[in-house]
Amino acid sequence: xxVILKREDHDRWxxxxxxxxxxxxxxxxxxxxxxxxxxxxxxxVNLAQNDDPACAEEYASETLL
Amino acid sequence: xxxFEPRRTTRKxxxxxxxxxxxxxxxxxxxxxxxxxxxxxxxxxxxxxxSGRTWCLRFDNTPPSDPGSWRERRKTPTTRPISCPxxxxxxxxxxxxxxxxxxxxHFVTLSLIRWGLIPFWAKDAKxxxxxxxxxxxxxAEKPAFREPLLxxxxxxxxxxxxxxxxxxxxxxxxxxxxxxxxxxxxxxSGTDGGTRSGNSSKRVRSLRLRQMHFFPRFMTxxx
Numbered sequence: 001x002x003v004i005l006k007r008e009d010h011d012r013w014x015x016x017x018x019x020x021x022x023x024x025x026x027x028x029x030x031x032x033x034x035x036x037x038x039x040x041x042x043x044x045v046n047l048a049q050n051d052d053p054a055c056a057e058e059y060a061s062e063t064l065l
Numbered sequence: 066x067x068x069f070e071p072r073r074t075t076r077k078x079x080x081x082x083x084x085x086x087x088x089x090x091x092x093x094x095x096x097x098x099x100x101x102x103x104x105x106x107x108x109x110x111x112x113x114x115x116s117g118r119t120w121c122l123r124f125d126n127t128p129p130s131d132p133g134s135w136r137e138r139r140k141t142p143t144t145r146p147i148s149c150p151x152x153x154x155x156x157x158x159x160x161x162x163x164x165x166x167x168x169x170x171h172f173v174t175l176s177l178i179r180w181g182l183i184p185f186w187a188k189d190a191k192x193x194x195x196x197x198x199x200x201x202x203x204x205a206e207k208p209a210f211r212e213p214l215l216x217x218x219x220x221x222x223x224x225x226x227x228x229x230x231x232x233x234x235x236x237x238x239x240x241x242x243x244x245x246x247x248x249x250x251x252x253x254s255g256t257d258g259g260t261r262s263g264n265s266s267k268r269v270r271s272l273r274l275r276q277m278h279f280f281p282r283f284m285t286x287x288x
Contacts, residue, residue: 003201013218014218016216019215019216021205021214021215024205024214024215025201025205028201028204029201030201
């Protein structure tokens with residue numbers, strides 16, 4: 001899970017004078033998973049060559065009927 | 066009585082229609098790749114597509130219906146620049162230097178950077194390919210990340226990300242877009258004086274996020 005900063009923390013994170021290691025580490029908390037939506041995407045995404053929005057679309061199985 | 070009637074297939078829901086559509090798409094892709102390898106910057110009329118209208122090759126952000134730009138992207142290195150966001154209310158700078166290289170000092174600016182962190186001991190920028198992720202638990206101790214964590218931080222806008230899981234069929238990815246657009250906080254990397262053997266006047270900033278390659282849209286959405 002990547003760290004996703006809260007909006008109110010953006011300013012502190014970008015502030016170059018903010019150098020307290022403990023305080024910085026306090027910002028690095030995992031994002032709450034329940035506020036996201038998770039879905040399968042196609043295996044195409046594993047290839048870096050496939051670089052298009054279709055990679056982010058929800059994956060439907062290949063069967064027709 | 067009606068239950069014995071076969072299900073009516075209209076033209077719209079016919080499975081053949083689906084097959085036909087797929088067939089066409091596959092054909093077009095193959096045809097396109099031939100075209101793209103021959104002509105780079107022009108749309109190419111050819112036997113199956115005499116008008117040549119749909120095969121326009123260009124570099125801009127990918128409209129999904131245009132395979133031409135996908136093809137063009139394949140030729141760009143995997144570490145192509147991504148954008149690094151700014152907070153608009155702080156006011157961007159009006160620097161006219163190439164966005165890859167301009168330096169963030171007192172301003173919060175938006176620029177294009179590459180993914181990956183080049184540690185200070187690296188001999189060339191290729192080391193940035195290896196350092197693409199940091200763990201929050203160890204980031205303060207690892208020598209490569211210690212100093213950038215204190216002095217060079219940036220935010221990166223993202224619509225979502227994928228996380229894979231191993232399976233018999235390989236890595237099964239799944240995307241996790243958050244409900245609102247969120248920012249991933251990331252270290253702005255790079256070496257101030259260039260790498261040891263490299264050109265010291267050229268500042269290299271390298272960030273790389275492989276998982277985000279499929280979200281080119283966020284590049285246009287941030288200012």
